[in-house]
Amino acid sequence: MTAPVRLKSWVRAVFVAACALAVSACAELERQGQVFTAPIPPTKPAPPRMDNRSSVQHKELVAQFGGEYQAPAAERYLNEILVKLAGASDTPGQPAYRVTILNTPVVNAFALPSGNLYVTRGLLALATDASEAAAVMAHEIAHVTLRHSALRAEREREAALISQAATVIQNKQKGEEVRSSQRLSVASFSRQQELDADATGVRVIARAGYDPYGASRFLTALGRSTELRAALYGKKKSSLDYDIMSTHPSTPDRVAKAIAAARQIGAPGVGTRDRNGYLAAINGVAFGDDPMEGYVRDRKFTHPRLRFTFTAPEGVLLENSNEAVFGVRQADNEALRLDSVRDPHFESLETYVGSGWVDGLMQSSVKKIDVNGLPAVTAIARAGEWNFRLAVIQSGDFLYRLIFAAKALTDGADKSFMESIMTFRRVTPEEAHEAHGLKISVVAAAPGDSVETLSSRMVTPNRPVEYFRLLNGLEDADPVTPGEHYKIVTE
The missing domain is CATH 1.10.8 (Helicase, Ruva Protein; domain 3)
Incomplete structure (x- = not known):
């Protein structure tokens, strides 16, 4: 993360980012003060799985999505659903799928031909019953059974060949038309794959005894989740719409087609949803960020592993990501970013600030300060219509870079930014040890x-x-x- 920070483009990205607020942990199912355990109906135990988890592809996928999350009750419940889906599949000879839960709040799922199926704990939090979880898993398996990966790869190879041929056509405009036409063809093909997987999934979960309307309910929840995140972070509704080059159909379109597919099977009310069984299985599953990778509580961000904390200015909404911590205060057109780089061992912090990693620096504003016993430097930068208060704080082997952005860097705004900078401090080993995340608790x-x-x-x-x-x-x-x-x- 030593590349220059392009300030105007960064601020624009902050204000259009669709962010996932959350955090993580464990739970208990309550009923008016007493622990209640919803009954899980007995099902056929899942067959033993061949050791596909030792494969390189599996390990790479798990590492990419935060590692494997241990939730035995949820994993057992999902594998029992997979047994039923296997019995209702269009392809009885397919491998016996087994689930791996991934330790990330991102809502996602995918399946591999090897028999590994992956769901994130973010998806488990969003689904409300067994039929919705079954619909997602059946959809992902359908991508495998319909050979979508192989077909898409073949179309992409064709697109690359046509694109290369187009570049040697003397008529540049004609070449662009060919490339555009081929890209549209690939995009349309991918959208159709998604709809085909939806339709196949609806049929399979219905044959397995689940409510076929679970697919449309989950897709509706996905759309609502996107809209809520957008409302929190000021993203315009129009920017949420899928453009013509998207590889997925828009959520309203998928919902409508999923409902139509379910209606071919029966009226609402057919099939089981097993809401209580599902809730009992995910009771205690961590929610949101892994606390050891940093977590948000109101305006405060804490990173136990890197052992630091800071508090954002009043009214700022914080969001943690792999790249940085972002914050937005919509009413005042203000934003912040916190990231870190390994100490590049410049002669001084002042030299580092002026080394070119940030555009628009006002060299005369560079000032050395002390932040709770940590050496630091602050400065001001300007880029276009935006003004920036910067701080670089040295702690251990890292430099922490705080950037506050405002259309107008008034005395009041600058004071609030400096007050936030001064909240940055090291956390004690005891504080780091006590770090805990949020959890899904199921209550009556x-x-x-x-x-x-x-x-x-x-x-x-x-x-x-x-x-x-x-x-x-x-x-x-x-x-x-x-x-x-x-x-x-x-x-």
Whole structure:
């Protein structure tokens, strides 16, 4: 991360990023103060799996998505669903799939021909019942059984050959038309693959005894999740729409087609959803960021492994990613970024700040300061219509770079930025050891409970009512039902 920081493009990216608020841990299923365990109906045990987990591809995928997450109850429950899906498959000779849960809040799933199927714990948090989880897994297996990977690779090879041929055509405009036409063909083909996998998945889960409408419900939740993240971070609705070059159809289109496929099977109400069984299985699953990779609590970010913490200015929404910590304060058109680089061992911090990693630096503003016993340098930079307050703080083998952006760097804004910089400090070994994330807790609604009372128990820092409705598949007007079980996010 030693490449120059292009400030204007970075700020633009911060304000359009669709971010995933969350954090991680373990839980318990409650009913009016007493632990309640929802019954999980006995199912045929999953067959032993060949040791595909030792493959290089498996190890690479697991490493890419945060490692394997250990949740024995959830894994066992999902494997029991896979046994039923195998019995209802269009291809009975397919390998016996087994699930690996990935330690990331990103909502994703995929399957390999080897028999490995992967779901993220972010997906487990978003799904509300067994039929939704079954729909996702059946969809991913359908991509394998329909040979989509091989077919897409073949089309991409054809596209590359045609594109190369187009470059030697003397008429440049004609060449561009050929390349554009071929790209559109590949994109359309990929969208059709997604729809075919959706339709196949709906048929398979219905034959396995699950509610075929689970697919459309989960796709609807995906759309709502995107809209909520966009609302939090100021992304325009139009920028969420899939353009013509997208390799996936838009969510509304997929929802409509998934509903149509389910209606060919029967009216709503057919098949099992097993909501209680599913909730019991994911009870205690970590929610959001792995705390050892850094986590957000309100305006405070803490990284136990790197042993530092800092607090953002009032009103800033923080989001952690592999690349950096980002923050947005929409009302004032302000943003922040925190990242780190290994100490490049410049002669001084002042020399490093002026070494070219940031554009628009005002050399006269560079000032050496002390931040809670750590050597640091602050400075100001300007790029276009944006002004920046910078800080580079040295701690151990790393330099931590804080960049605050504002359209107008007023005295008030600069004061709040400096106050935030001064909150940066090392955490003690005891603090690092006590770090813990958030978890999914499943609770029963008591008489008198409402969406508002249950969501007030949520630890999400922003819009708890909307997150409660999203995680539980509730529309705006839907009430909670006494005795029913619901997901909340707790510490």
